[in-house]
Amino acid sequence: MGIFKIEGGIRLKGEITPQGAxxxxxxxxxxxxxxxxxxxxxxxxxxxxxxxxxxxxxxxxxxxxxxxxxxxxxxxxxxxxxxxxxxxxxxxxxxxxxxxxxxxxxxxxxxxxxxxxxxxxxxxxxxxxxxxxxxxxxxxxxxxxxxxxxxxxxxxxxxxxxxxxxxxxxxxxxxxxxxxxxxxxxxxxxxxxxxxxxxxxxxxxxxxxxxxxxxxxxxxxxxxxxxxxxxxxxxILPDMIEIGSWIGLAAMTRSEITIKDVSWDNLGVIPSVFRKLGITLEKRGDDIYIPSHENGYEIKTDIDGSILTIADAPWPGFTPDLLSIVLVVATQAKGDVLIHQKMFESRLFFVDKLIDMGAKIMLCDPHRAVVMGHNFQSQLKATTMSSPDIRAGISLLIAALSAKGTSTIQNIEQIDRGYENIDERLRAIGANIVRA
The missing domain is CATH 3.65.10.10 (Enolpyruvate transferase domain)
Structure with missing residues (x-):
């Protein structure tokens, strides 16, 4: 089985084009x-x-x-x-x-x-x-x-x-x-x-x-x-899940990234959900521009001031494939959020790996987790972990790219099932990632 070795804490910069869906x-x-x-x-x-x-x-x-x-x-x-x-x-x-x-x-x-x-x-x-x-x-x-x-x-x-x-x-x-x-x-x-x-x-x-x-x-x-x-x-359309992954990557690593040719008309609520986390997205033609979030990003509350809940739902609701990304991005936000994964009962179990890295997450049950963001006051720590599925795998990779030190991710075939040449594409925007 292959592994990724990732040196975290590096700011990335450049353009990335999503693969076909x-x-x-x-x-x-x-x-x-x-x-x-x-x-x-x-x-x-x-x-x-x-x-x-x-x-x-x-x-x-x-x-x-x-x-x-x-x-x-x-x-x-x-x-x-x-x-x-x-x-x-x-x-x-x-x-x-x-x-x-x-x-x-x-x-x-x-x-x-x-x-x-x-x-x-x-x-x-x-x-x-x-x-x-x-x-x-x-x-x-x-x-x-x-x-x-x-x-x-x-x-x-x-x-x-x-x-x-x-x-x-x-x-x-x-x-x-x-x-x-x-x-x-x-x-x-x-x-x-x-x-x-x-x-x-x-x-x-x-x-x-x-x-x-x-x-x-x-x-x-x-x-x-x-x-x-x-x-x-x-x-085939560009992959909206990969687009959401790159948005999360940019925010967590406080990088300036442009995502090319995203087919905005087919993204639904994805941009607005990331904006609720405090992430700045700019529409430039059919591209998404994400500036470096030097001062971090702050989670919005509901209108009555209660904790924000992000849940998956059938289209035009929020896709379940991006909840893992939202969860990991929230670990460095300012504020708290409840993640409610309704469709699959085992998809949140990867959070124990994020907790090992220093994230503040309370797993309420197989479907719900409360994330209390660090607001970049405490950096995640590098560790060795294994990818249980495609979306948890990319979430752990994003966490590793933002963490202090060198992380190892095992079972990367799970990530390769859904992301094309991901290590090469990340290196092209400045990431220090090696496939071994």
Whole structure:
């Protein structure tokens, strides 16, 4: 396993460009299975999770050609559906959370879709019920092998449009059901659908391929099934989670950083949440400029003077993937904040590592933590730690970059799953970070 060695306490300066969005890419790549025509996708991030999915698609029989940095062509005109029942697929699909989204396209086009229990972050249970209940509503038969945790859905006579109310606004669940419904007979309505920008991007791409999806951007999607889809060219949005990570990095290290080409229109409440922490953000065209916070940053209180609470929520609420970043940034703010992680029960457990570094955090329960900021009066101390998941990993990296001394972060493969060449990009703006 690799490690990062980081010398903290260095002010950074310069420009950084966010990678393509991981969570959009996982959906978009699975959508290439819906057509036999060529699909060109640009701005694909070069990260472990995405590269694993590309390999999986290749093993399924998708013809793949790399056109240049971040640009690929895909053609799914000769799929080996039998690969889904091999031991190799069970091992491969089980190592990647996003592999679940191949099921909808394969079910729609080939009448069957199988998947082992997907892996990914160790952040608590991530249920798959929404996905499979949606497929069952469309007429598929469901089976589950408890012995080897293998899921399957089959619809040999095709799928039939239906009206459904999702039990949760799951992004991947909505994406999977949408991809199944675009080739179903009749009309499908999905209420309580996720409406994140990345789901909107998927719907726009499918419409450009000939699908008929209306209500994009709302929580009520209407999908009129079509006979087939054609090819297209699509560009992935910049990664909003990475953008939030760079905002947090700039504040914690009191650095002057410009984040380039952020697609402001798709950031939602992210800028305003960081401003509530007292962080100054300037909109310069489509860039974010963060000045060096020489005098620190002060957390705002609620209107009645009570402690600020930052909680995650389905879009257009605050994304859960940035709560770890907000938490670590708050450790050096002036003031206190309650962090409420509603969606996952294990995501806050990394705070013990921050406490070891000198942060003042009270973990109330698996979902809530109160952070009492140091206001830079007491610098975090360097330590050795291990990255438990992607977002906790980047939060610990930000803490290490602001800490006094040299820190070691182990299990950095977790960080590499979501951040492209992060050590090289940080060195380009002045960080002292070495991969070993």
């Amino acid at each position: 991981k969570n959009e890419a996982l959906q978009i790549l699975c959508a290439v299975l819906l057509t036999s025509d060529k699909v060109i996708i640009n701005n694909i991030p070069d990260i472990i999770d995405i590269n694993k999915l590309i390999v999986l698609l290749g093993n399924l029989g998708v013809k793949i050609q790399k056109n240049g940095s971040g640009s690929y062509s895909f053609q799914a005109d000769d799929i080996n559906i039998g690969y889904l029942e091999t031991e190799a697929f069970k091992k491969e699909g089980g190592s990647l959370r996003g592999s679940i989204m191949i099921v909808g396209p394969l079910l729609a086009r080939y009448g069957k879709g199988y998947i082992p229990k997907p892996g990914g972050d160790k952040i608590g249970r991530r249920r798959l019920d929404t996905h499979f209940e949606g497929f069952i509503n469309l007429g598929a038969k469901f089976r589950y092998n408890r012995e080897d945790h293998f899921y399957g859905v089959e619809a040999p006579d095709g799928l039939q449009g239906a009206s459904m109310l999702l039990d949760e606004a799951s992004v991947t669940g909505t994406a999977n059901i949408v991809m199944a419904a675009v080739l179903a007979k009749g009309t499908t309505t999905i209420y309580n659908a996720a409406c994140e920008p990345y789901l909107q991007q998927l719907c726009k791409m499918l419409n450009s391929m000939g699908a008929n999806i209306t209500g994009v951007g709302s929580n009520l999607l209407t999908i009129t099934g079509v006979e087939s889809l054609s090819g297209c060219e699509h560009r």
